[in-house]
Amino acid sequence: MKKYSKTHEWVEVDGKIATIGISNHAQEELGDVVFVELPEIGKEVKKGEVLCSVESVKAASDIYAPLTGKVIEVNTELDTTPEIINQDAEGKGWIAKLEFTDESELDDLMSEEEYKKFVEQH
Amino acid sequence: MTEMKDDLKKTPLFNEHLRLKAKMVDFSGWSMPLQYSSIIEEVKAVRENIGMFDVSHMGEFLVKGPDTEKFIDKVITNSFSTLKNGEICYSPICNENGGIIDDLLVYKFSNQKAMIVVNASNISKDFNWFKKQAESFRVDLFNISEETALIAVQGPKTEEVLQEISQIVLKDIEYYCFTEGRVNGIKVLISRTGYTGEDGFELYVSPDASIPLWRKILEVGQSVGIKPCGLGARDVLRLEAAYMLYGNDIDENTTPLEASLTWTVKFEKEDFIGKNALLEQKEQGLEKVLKGFVISGKAIARHGDKILKDEKEVGYITSGTKSPTLDKSIALGYVKKDFAKINEEFIVKIRDKDFKATIVKLPFYRGTVKSKTKKKSS
Numbered sequence: 001m002k003k004y005s006k007t008h009e010w011v012e013v014d015g016k017i018a019t020i021g022i023s024n025h026a027q028e029e030l031g032d033v034v035f036v037e038l039p040e041i042g043k044e045v046k047k048g049e050v051l052c053s054v055e056s057v058k059a060a061s062d063i064y065a066p067l068t069g070k071v072i073e074v075n076t077e078l079d080t081t082p083e084i085i086n087q088d089a090e091g092k093g094w095i096a097k098l099e100f101t102d103e104s105e106l107d108d109l110m111s112e113e114e115y116k117k118f119v120e121q122h
Numbered sequence: 123m124t125e126m127k128d129d130l131k132k133t134p135l136f137n138e139h140l141r142l143k144a145k146m147v148d149f150s151g152w153s154m155p156l157q158y159s160s161i162i163e164e165v166k167a168v169r170e171n172i173g174m175f176d177v178s179h180m181g182e183f184l185v186k187g188p189d190t191e192k193f194i195d196k197v198i199t200n201s202f203s204t205l206k207n208g209e210i211c212y213s214p215i216c217n218e219n220g221g222i223i224d225d226l227l228v229y230k231f232s233n234q235k236a237m238i239v240v241n242a243s244n245i246s247k248d249f250n251w252f253k254k255q256a257e258s259f260r261v262d263l264f265n266i267s268e269e270t271a272l273i274a275v276q277g278p279k280t281e282e283v284l285q286e287i288s289q290i291v292l293k294d295i296e297y298y299c300f301t302e303g304r305v306n307g308i309k310v311l312i313s314r315t316g317y318t319g320e321d322g323f324e325l326y327v328s329p330d331a332s333i334p335l336w337r338k339i340l341e342v343g344q345s346v347g348i349k350p351c352g353l354g355a356r357d358v359l360r361l362e363a364a365y366m367l368y369g370n371d372i373d374e375n376t377t378p379l380e381a382s383l384t385w386t387v388k389f390e391k392e393d394f395i396g397k398n399a400l401l402e403q404k405e406q407g408l409e410k411v412l413k414g415f416v417i418s419g420k421a422i423a424r425h426g427d428k429i430l431k432d433e434k435e436v437g438y439i440t441s442g443t444k445s446p447t448l449d450k451s452i453a454l455g456y457v458k459k460d461f462a463k464i465n466e467e468f469i470v471k472i473r474d475k476d477f478k479a480t481i482v483k484l485p486f487y488r489g490t491v492k493s494k495t496k497k498k499s500s
Binding site: 031032034035037053055057058059060082086 | 145156157160161162354358420421422424443444446473
């Protein structure tokens with residue numbers, strides 16, 4: 001089940017592994033993505049810290065780690081075809097996989113329903 | 123994400139943009155379309171076929187009176203009096219220190235009448251400046267910005283598309299020339315000008331007429347893939363063509379000589395505001411010059427990023443984007459004169475990381491835009 005952060009990242013959890021990307025709403029706001037600066041594999045991040053950045057024609061935007069953990073895989077497809085994020089932000093446009101350490105942090109994230117409301121209000 | 127303020131100014135085409143589902147942004151107090159579909163697709167439409175922009179936020183002033191030539195030549199750095207009727211020139215206007223107050227177009231109707239087209243963000247600043255300078259001249263100044271809508275149609279198929287609905291013979295309008303007449307029965311002032319590096323026209327119309335004209339052009343352009351284009355595409359296109367953006371690449375702290383706009387400064391004119399300062403700068407030599415850079419890798423340099431050489435700061439970026447046409451990261455920036463040579467390499471600091479940047483010849487991309495040709499006498 002997908003969960004969302006207030007900074008517009010999505011998370012999908014499978015056991016101890018969380019797949020992370022930016023929401024479809026964030027993708028729409030950014031416009032054409034032209035460059036994704038992927039995080040290094042092995043990088044350790046705390047929840048709320050900058051994980052990496054996504055650059056659109058308009059501006060560069062920081063992507064924040066929605067959970068604390070270690071980067072174990074990145075979507076290298078984005079190196080050559082960053083536009084996948086525009087085409088399928090919440091699927092093929094995933095950015096990184098994290099091995100997360102604190103399950104309780106998941107409670108701070110929003111459900112799809114809650115996120116929808118959050119977007120409407122902001 | 124920036125919240126849209128309610129008090130933003132709207133162009134007469136505002137509702138058309140909403141109807142076309144444009145993403146609107148606040149551009150110096152105006153609610154303007156940033157993009158309709160995607161910036162990259164819109165750039166492509168202009169480079170390959172045709173695109174249309176609402177640029178009604180631009181400002182227009184009329185100058186009338188017996189001293190029109192003397193007055194305009196005093197305020198602009200380029201030469202107005204040597205234009206023929208129906209010709210246009212691009213020019214900076216400078217303060218006494220040679221700093222650029224704005225860059226604009228001057229349309230010459232006659233030696234007693236001209237229209238000046240200025241940047242939206244500078245309308246009141248410019249109008250006050252012109253007013254102040256006009257005190258000792260026999261001219262009247264009118265700010266007609268509110269009564270003037272402006273539609274730019276750009277791209278290699280523009281002439282073909284517009285001719286279908288135009289009562290004017292468009293091929294007779296040369297680059298940087300204009301005429302008045304009717305397009306689709308609507309009264310327009312039309313010029314072969316633009317801000318994209320492609321051939322195209324700009325149409326000045328009354329606000330009410332702008333809506334039917336906009337719709338008609340979209341309709342007749344459909345067969346060749348016309349796209350409405352927003353400010354996002356406009357910025358990419360102008361940067362690929364290496365046209366200056368006021369407030370980014372030029373401002374009151376830069377001079378036309380530094381901005382590689384020396385061709386717009388006519389020192390042979392008897393006098394113009396900023397002449398002494400610019401002459402002095404020319405004689406003493408420039409400290410910084412605007413150049414074009416290609417950045418290796420995919421990161422995009424942004425306004426204010428530092429340019430380094432041997433770990434010393436030697437300049438700064440003023441504009442940058444990913445060029446979809448060239449598939450390269452491109453930028454404009456000022457560097458110390460000593461290093462301002464083609465192929466010279468630098469480091470640009472982008473978000474705390476180092477990227478290699480190389481000076482290249484401008485423009486980055488040359489489209490179908492015509493050039494100014496001297497008429498041969500036949």
